[in-house]
Amino acid sequence: MRKKLLTAAAAAALLGLLPFCLTGCGAREGVTIGSKQFTENILLGEMYAQLIEARTDIPVTRKLNLGGVQVCMPAMEKAEIDMYFEYTGTAFNEILDHELFEGLTTEDIFLQCKAELDEKHDITMFDPLGLNNTFALAVKTSRAEELGLSKISDLAPVAELMRFGADHFFFTRAYDGYDGMVDRYGVYFAEVLRVDTALMYEAADKGELDVIVVYSTDSLLKKYDLTCLEDDLSLFPPYEGTLLCRNGTLEKYPELRTLLNALAGGIDDETMQQLNYEVDVMGRSVEEVAGEFLAANNYL
Amino acid sequence: MNWTGMLSAAAVHLEITFAGVLIGTAIGLPLAALLIRFPRLGRGVFLVIDAIQTVPTLAMLTFVMLAFGLNEVTVVVSIVLYTLFPITRNAYVGLTSADAGIIRAGRGLGMTPLQIFTGIRLPLAVPMILTGIRLAVVAALAIATTGVFIGAGGLGMLIWRGIQTRNTTMMLSGAVPVSLLAVFFEFSIGLLEKKLRRI
Numbered sequence: 102m103r104k105k106l107l108t109a110a111a112a113a114a115l116l117g118l119l120p121f122c123l124t125g126c127g128a129r130e131g132v133t134i135g136s137k138q139f140t141e142n143i144l145l146g147e148m149y150a151q152l153i154e155a156r157t158d159i160p161v162t163r164k165l166n167l168g169g170v171q172v173c174m175p176a177m178e179k180a181e182i183d184m185y186f187e188y189t190g191t192a193f194n195e196i197l198d199h200e201l202f203e204g205l206t207t208e209d210i211f212l213q214c215k216a217e218l219d220e221k222h223d224i225t226m227f228d229p230l231g232l233n234n235t236f237a238l239a240v241k242t243s244r245a246e247e248l249g250l251s252k253i254s255d256l257a258p259v260a261e262l263m264r265f266g267a268d269h270f271f272f273t274r275a276y277d278g279y280d281g282m283v284d285r286y287g288v289y290f291a292e293v294l295r296v297d298t299a300l301m302y303e304a305a306d307k308g309e310l311d312v313i314v315v316y317s318t319d320s321l322l323k324k325y326d327l328t329c330l331e332d333d334l335s336l337f338p339p340y341e342g343t344l345l346c347r348n349g350t351l352e353k354y355p356e357l358r359t360l361l362n363a364l365a366g367g368i369d370d371e372t373m374q375q376l377n378y379e380v381d382v383m384g385r386s387v388e389e390v391a392g393e394f395l396a397a398n399n400y401l
Numbered sequence: 402m403n404w405t406g407m408l409s410a411a412a413v414h415l416e417i418t419f420a421g422v423l424i425g426t427a428i429g430l431p432l433a434a435l436l437i438r439f440p441r442l443g444r445g446v447f448l449v450i451d452a453i454q455t456v457p458t459l460a461m462l463t464f465v466m467l468a469f470g471l472n473e474v475t476v477v478v479s480i481v482l483y484t485l486f487p488i489t490r491n492a493y494v495g496l497t498s499a500d501a502g503i504i505r506a507g508r509g510l511g512m513t514p515l516q517i518f519t520g521i522r523l524p525l526a527v528p529m530i531l532t533g534i535r536l537a538v539v540a541a542l543a544i545a546t547t548g549v550f551i552g553a554g555g556l557g558m559l560i561w562r563g564i565q566t567r568n569t570t571m572m573l574s575g576a577v578p579v580s581l582l583a584v585f586f587e588f589s590i591g592l593l594e595k596k597l598r599r600i
Contacts, residue, residue, distance in 0.1 A: 119508030133471075135471075135552070136549060138549075138561065138565070139565060140565060140566065164471050164552035166549055166550070166552075166558065166561065166562065167471070167550055167551060167552055168459050168462075168463070168551065169550075171463055172459075172462075172463050172466065172550060172551055175463060175466065175467055176466065176551075176552075179464070179467060179470070180465075181470050181552075182471065182473040281584055286537075297564060297565075298565075299564055299565050299566070299567050300564075380566060381565075381566050381567065384566065384568060
């Protein structure tokens with residue numbers, strides 16, 4: 102009886118391993134597109150995937166919904182993905198590890214990122230799409246009016262009465278996240294909570310949170326009546342949206358050098374918000390919205 | 402309600418869970434046996450196993466991903482690492498808790514150390530080992546949902562996309578199967594434990 106059980110267990114173990122041996126073998130063909138784990142990034146990842154599929158013969162694998170820059174960058178370095186959509190501010194602070202951007206214009210930051218990414222990481226940063234997806238501290242409009250808040254520094258005296266919420270990633274960033282905010286603005290909130298972006302808006306609307314960290318191209322900004330406070334002490338750098346792609350991939354498929362710039366200047370904040378809205382609020386699929394946008398603007 | 406999508410995701414999820422737990426058992430049980438033979442290694446080994454337990458799941462996945470890539474294998478390896486804790490500890494306790502009187506009787510009958518291990522310690526440890534496996538399966542089912550963040554399949558994608566787009570139906574279509582599976586295995590392995598306790 103025991104022998105039968107042991108052989109059964111061994112057989113099950115081997116069967117369990119089999120599928121993985123099969124997927125692990127063989128070099129990967131074509132390009133793999135990654136994305137971070139929020140709608141905008143997934144949408145843009147899908148757009149580039151459809152763009153490449155429509156305009157070239159290159160096979161495309163999608164690895165969307167990865168866990169932030171902490172997963173995407175190591176994956177790029179390991180060539181597990183060939184490209185993903187990033188933001189200049191994040192590249193500047195998180196990837197290239199520069200703390201201060203005083204005196205640098207938006208264009209300066211883009212050019213510096215582009216040069217350093219090429220030199221230090223062997224990655225090409227393509228031209229910005231036009232959108233600037235920056236962090237913003239938002240307060241329900243009625244509360245903002247009640248307390249006379251229009252700039253983030255207005256929060257310092259009243260912070261101890263307020264509850265603050267931000268997503269997990271805001272707390273992991275060294276300079277342009279929670280630590281930087283407390284340093285720069287001296288805001289000490291009564292309660293500090295980690296909340297998922299999707300749930301934050303409802304919480305702020307219901308008064309369960311007073312101050313939340315939002316992204317300027319969030320679809321839900323259209324839906325809820327929130328006021329974004331002015332970043333008067335320049336905590337947040339610009340976050341122009343651009344595609345990052347490994348140089349190795351561009352050498353292998355030179356046609357991508359021009360193709361991946363196709364969307365440059367083509368999507369501004371308003372447009373991005375609208376696209377996000379169609380997925381998040383109207384519940385349409387990412388594939389549909391991406392495809393529709395590309396077709397309507399003659400990218401295919 | 403995309404039933405085929407959900408079922409194929411559930412299949413991948415189960416595959417990942419069981420591959421992880423089976424490999425974890427294949428490593429954890431011999432490891433526990435080894436610690437019976439060489440007790441002085443115990444402190445060091447358990448220190449490492451306990452330390453692994455404290456690493457946050459996403460950090461572990463990212464770290465393992467550097468070696469195994471953005472796929473299910475990374476999740477399986479991570480599950481193996483996390484399940485060492487319930488499996489090895491439980492097996493160790495089970496194997497060491499055989500009644501001293503029975504062992505003395507065995508020695509009196511002329512049993513060799515190996516025979517004592519396979520004839521006395523191991524059969525008496527089976528319920529404890531099964532408890533460890535049961536805990537491992539339930540933990541593995543949960544860990545497998547975070548695989549989505551490193552590009553693996555499974556029910557995690559449904560859960561996270563459902564949360565992000567505030568699509569409760571999608572979120573539940575991922576979360577409910579995971580919960581049902583956890584309850585099912587908790588119950589059935591528990592039943593097996595009870596049956597085998599009557600030695």
